[in-house]
Amino acid sequence: MTKPQKAIIIGAGPAGLAAALRLQQYNHISSVVYEIRPKPTTLGGAIGIPSNGLRLLHRLGLYDNIRLRAAETSNLVLHAIKGDVIGKADLTSWSRDKTGFGYLRIQRTSLMDVFYDAARLADIPIHFGKRLVGIVENSDGVTATFDDNTSDTADFLLGCDGIHSAVRKLYVDPNMTPEYSGVVNIFSLLETIMLPQARLSLDGLNATLTTDGLLALCPCTATNEMIYWFFSRQLSMPPGGGGRDGWEEKGKQEVENLKVTLLELLKDTSGEWGDMWKAIINQTNVVKFYPIFRMVLGGQWARGRCLILGDAAHAMQPHASQGVSMALEDVFLLSKLLEIPGRSLEEVYAVYEQKRRPRTDRMSKMAERNGNVRKKTGPWQLWLQECAISGMMSVYNLCRLDRLGIGQKELAYDVEEEEV
Numbered sequence: 001m002t003k004p005q006k007a008i009i010i011g012a013g014p015a016g017l018a019a020a021l022r023l024q025q026y027n028h029i030s031s032v033v034y035e036i037r038p039k040p041t042t043l044g045g046a047i048g049i050p051s052n053g054l055r056l057l058h059r060l061g062l063y064d065n066i067r068l069r070a071a072e073t074s075n076l077v078l079h080a081i082k083g084d085v086i087g088k089a090d091l092t093s094w095s096r097d098k099t100g101f102g103y104l105r106i107q108r109t110s111l112m113d114v115f116y117d118a119a120r121l122a123d124i125p126i127h128f129g130k131r132l133v134g135i136v137e138n139s140d141g142v143t144a145t146f147d148d149n150t151s152d153t154a155d156f157l158l159g160c161d162g163i164h165s166a167v168r169k170l171y172v173d174p175n176m177t178p179e180y181s182g183v184v185n186i187f188s189l190l191e192t193i194m195l196p197q198a199r200l201s202l203d204g205l206n207a208t209l210t211t212d213g214l215l216a217l218c219p220c221t222a223t224n225e226m227i228y229w230f231f232s233r234q235l236s237m238p239p240g241g242g243g244r245d246g247w248e249e250k251g252k253q254e255v256e257n258l259k260v261t262l263l264e265l266l267k268d269t270s271g272e273w274g275d276m277w278k279a280i281i282n283q284t285n286v287v288k289f290y291p292i293f294r295m296v297l298g299g300q301w302a303r304g305r306c307l308i309l310g311d312a313a314h315a316m317q318p319h320a321s322q323g324v325s326m327a328l329e330d331v332f333l334l335s336k337l338l339e340i341p342g343r344s345l346e347e348v349y350a351v352y353e354q355k356r357r358p359r360t361d362r363m364s365k366m367a368e369r370n371g372n373v374r375k376k377t378g379p380w381q382l383w384l385q386e387c388a389i390s391g392m393m394s395v396y397n398l399c400r401l402d403r404l405g406i407g408q409k410e411l412a413y414d415v416e417e418e419e420v
């Protein structure tokens with residue numbers, strides 16, 4: 001096979017822009033990116049990126065710019081519902097040693113700014129307001145057509161267009177659909193200055209389990225002047241299966257009742273932690289409501305010259321903070337495979353899938369397991385849960401189980417070491 005020269009990339013999120021950059025830097029393949037939105041926009045909030053993802057951002061040349069905008073959030077501090085600290089852990093004590101990178105939390109807008117700046121510097125064309133309506137291919141190439149009657153042709157096409165991927169629906173595997181995870185996230189950003197003095201001792205991710213979900217906060221800027229906080233809870237689907245209207249109505253109700261719900265859940269929380277949450281609840285004016293969907297495991301990722309990457313292929317619950325890192329790993333493996341001489345695209349995609357699927361399935365299941373702690377529980381079960389967590393964290397710290405990499409091996413995984 002002659003080496004591919006040009007790629008069409010659908011979607012200018014982390015997967016799409018990382019792919020365009022990597023293909024240019026490493027494979028000398030030029031890309032044209034097509035984005036459905038009229039201009040750069042994100043869902044908002046902040047993203048956690050652990051060691052495995054940060055290492056790849058470093059290889060892309062983006063780490064330093066991200067570090068300048070992000071907070072280091074390797075430390076996890078768990079508070080009981082009464083407010084006292086029941087456990088602390090450094091989530092990357094071992095993986096940081098292995099990779100050289102810890103755990104950063106960055107505003108989604110800042111992360112995308114870094115990607116867009118890099119794409120601009122690399123002269124990667126990004127066309128906005130482009131809705132994909134068709135894909136056809138033949139032995140010479142693949143053509144994508146958009147709803148403004150424009151089209152483009154390339155050697156291969158990457159569907160990096162997120163969980164509701166048009167590339168997947170129109171071409172690669174229309175039968176593969178997302179499913180509701182049973183969990184919603186409500187989140188906001190707040191200036192730290194609005195919080196009590198105790199904010200100064202906040203370090204990393206601080207969280208508390210309630211009878212009705214998980215509440216957490218962490219800084220998300222390098223100088224800690226902004227925090228990201230979220231409430232993640234189990235919630236049934238709206239009646240009738242949850243179309244857009246159903247979710248909008250449900251979201252509206254959740255947001256309207258949020259302050260009352262949280263104050264009720266935290267009525268026994270005292271001390272600095274209790275004061276912190278009361279201030280957060282009072283000072284927050286805008287929250288976002290987001291029902292968490294995920295891709296069902298399985299399905300097809302490749303067809304002909306097209307491959308879906310990132311959330312389009314394996315969107316997972318955000319409860320392992322691995323979505324962006326998985327997209328980066330996808331990109332790096334594909335890029336490595338494309339460099340092996342003599343392989344057809346079909347062979348490249350087959351090996352890609354064989355190597356990526358076990359890893360993304362594992363991370364997806366891990367995220368689902370982490371999501372389960374958000375499920376509703378009673379006060380006694382919560383107390384038992386707190387005792388169990390506190391016990392486990394004490395044993396982990398006392399026995400220095402982190403030295404064996406327990407709980408951190410996945411964060412030191414290096415996709416470029418895969419035998420291909």
Ligand SMILES: Cc1cc2nc3c(=O)[nH]c(=O)nc-3n(C[C@H](O)[C@H](O)[C@H](O)COP(=O)(O)OP(=O)(O)OC[C@H]3O[C@@H](n4cnc5c(N)ncnc54)[C@H](O)[C@@H]3O)c2cc1C
Binds near residue numbers: 315
């Ligand atoms: C509440 C929440 C919290 C999260 N927290 C974390 C976290 O802490 N850490 C983490 O790593 N991940 C987190 N994630 C997951 C993370 O956001 C995703 O895994 C990541 O954004 C996937 O990147 P992507 O490029 O594959 O898809 P996306 O980010 O969805 O980007 C897809 C892009 O394609 C565009 N697009 C869509 N359809 C089309 C079309 N038809 N044509 C052209 N363009 C199209 C979209 O507009 C978008 O720009 C979270 C997700 C949610 C919902």
